[in-house]
Amino acid sequence: MMRQKMVRGLISLSVVGLALTGCGTAKDQGNTSGATTAPTAAATAASKGEPTTLIISTWGFADDFFKKEVYAPFEKEHNAKIVLEIGNNAERLNKVKQGSSSVDLIYLSDYYAQQGIEAGLFDKIDRSRIPNLKDIYDLAKAPLGEDYGPAYTVGRLGIAYNPKATTKEIKSWSDLWSPELSKKLTLPNITSTTGPMVLDAASVVAGNTTFNEDQAFAKVKEVNKGVVKYYGQTSEFVNMFSQGEIAAGPIMEMYVKDLKAAVPETKFVSPQEGAYAVMNTVNVIKGSKNKQLAEDFINWHLSKEVQEKSAKAKVDSPVNTTLQLSPEEATGITYGADVVSKLRKLDMKFVNQNLKAWIARWNKEVAQ
Incomplete structure (x- = not known):
């Protein structure tokens, strides 16, 4: 029997200024795919007066919003040209591992970012160059260690259900x-x-x-016969829910709007034991010739201006604590110190150390 502490308890945080928080998850944002061609030699500054090319690896969701509200203002202010490399978490991380990518900055979920850290792919950030770090939740400042990048958004995994499809009122995991x-x-x-x-x-x-592997798997096997399907992509959940094939299941809050579009009665619950924090991070690739420009961009993305626009557009939940949202603006995103303080956070280093064994056991004992 394996007992390890998998959750770092309920997250405590100090709020700087007015309360707020965030995510969007994805975000599973990482489910977005597609690709653009990024130049290689052009990644360095050309000549004086010409813009410096900053290559960013990201998912590609809300592309129009980011181009107008995030990339364009930064390009103007810093005489930069932003080039995107688009894809999901796994494929983009693999390109960096294989040396077939020339990106300067990479956006990943914390789960994949931890893999990048263990593979030695990221440079240590200079926190003195990112003053907006002081304005974000403690949870987001260094989710994977002080040497690495912050989370620019924090969402939550809770439970969505259709009250018309079940008599059960859901309050707990x-x-x-x-x-x-x-x-x-x-x-x-x-x-x-x-x-x-x-x-x-x-x-x-x-x-x-504390996490108990044997008892966790025993409980999953116990509920297994009642599971219609184990989903791999959020779109599968949305489709099954919309068609009435399922009545409930764990899902990230950012996707609840898609469920409500099909089933207006949909309810989203943060279980009484705590919903789970889902964080997306941003890191500088080791060897980037534009490290300082990349750090400037991280600082810009953490600014009140960008965070507020992202939150109001329902693109990402904010981590910057200096902005305020109305109840209507906060609907559908993870927002508020009271919400964030109750989130449970997995130790991603522990997860990555054990995931292969869990997958093998899952395939043997659960998936049949």
Whole structure:
């Protein structure tokens, strides 16, 4: 039996200025794919007066918003030209690992960013060059260590359900094990970004305060017969929910708007034991010739101006604590110190150390 502390407890944070928080998750933003061709030699500044090319690896969602509100102002202010390399988390990280990418800055979920750190792909950031760090939640400042980049957005994994499709009022992670949800339930696959979070939730439901692998898998096997499908992409959840194939399941808050578009009665619940923090990070690639410009861009993305526009456009939940949103503006995003302080955060280093074994065990004991 393996007992390890998988969750760093409920997150405590100090709020600088007025309360707020964020995510968008994805974000699974990482599910967005596509690609643009990024130049190689052109990544360095040409001659005096010509813009410096900054190559950014990202998902490509909300492209029009980012081009207008984030990239264009930065290009003008810093005499820069931003070139994008688009794809999902895994494929973009693999390109950097293989040396087939010339990016300066990379956006990844914390799960994939931890892999990049362990592979030695990221440069240490100079925090003195990113003054806006002082204005973001403690949770977001150094989610993977002081040497590496911040989270620019923080979302939450909770439970969405259709109250017209089940008599069960959902308040807790344990409610997913209720007989009323049998054959009406979906869960994320262990290989998805949120799969390990649900495995941890199963350990919590089993009565543990620290992660217990054996009891977590026992609980998953217990609910297995009532699961319609283990989804790998959020679009699968949305489709099953819209068609009435399922009534409930864990999902990131940012996608609830898609569920409500099809099922207006949809409810999103932050379980009483705590929803899970889903963080997207930004890091400078080791060897970048534009490290300072990349750090300037990180600082810009953490600014009140960018964070506020992103939040109001429902693109990302903010981590900057100096802005305020109205109740209507905050709908559908992870917002507020009271919300963020209750989030559970997985230790991504621990997750990455054990994931291969969990996947093998999942395939043997759960997926049949």
